[in-house]
Amino acid sequence: MEWLSGFTITVLCVVLLTSVMNALMPDGNLSKFINMVLGMVVMVTIIGSAIGLTKLDFDKVFAVDAARDFNRENAAEAYNRQIAQNFEARLAEEIAVFIKTNYGIDASVSAKAAVDANNNVTGVQSIAVRVPVWADAVTIRKDLAKVYGVSTKDITVGGGE
Numbered sequence: 001m002e003w004l005s006g007f008t009i010t011v012l013c014v015v016l017l018t019s020v021m022n023a024l025m026p027d028g029n030l031s032k033f034i035n036m037v038l039g040m041v042v043m044v045t046i047i048g049s050a051i052g053l054t055k056l057d058f059d060k061v062f063a064v065d066a067a068r069d070f071n072r073e074n075a076a077e078a079y080n081r082q083i084a085q086n087f088e089a090r091l092a093e094e095i096a097v098f099i100k101t102n103y104g105i106d107a108s109v110s111a112k113a114a115v116d117a118n119n120n121v122t123g124v125q126s127i128a129v130r131v132p133v134w135a136d137a138v139t140i141r142k143d144l145a146k147v148y149g150v151s152t153k154d155i156t157v158g159g160g161e
Contacts (some may be wrong), residue, residue, distance in 0.1 A: 007049045014045040080119035087113045107131045126154040133159030
């Protein structure tokens with residue numbers, strides 16, 4: 001019975017709102033279009049209420065995990081982590097293109113961003129590159145160190161095929 005009263009109230013409110021909007025609209029070229037749109041709103045409301053589409057539990061949708069209170073500081077840290085991950089992915093892609101362009105070698109690259117205590121990206125921490133065993137690992141390591149400002153000891157170039 002509660003469902004029926006909720007359905008009736010919803011439909012009556014939408015019909016009343018539609019009637020008020022229709023009365024406030026000026027007569028003109030768009031009146032037929034406006035009446036059609038308002039009629040569709042009423043139909044969608046009736047159908048949606050009848051099949052239960054409007055029964056969203058917003059407490060469940062916007063539930064916050066009590067164990068991990070999401071506040072402004074946590075949001076900033078999560079955002080900075082996402083920036084670091086994006087930086088690492090783009091850097092690895094850029095290095096792979098650099099190696100392909102300069103050496104004609106397809107390489108598998110992973111890069112690690114240097115971050116501070118607040119997860120702000122401060123630079124490149126390390127680079128790991130997998131290239132065919134016949135590739136000149138020493139030259140690749142030196143060129144990457146020059147271009148990306150990373151110490152050669154933080155760059156690993158190894159054979160993978």
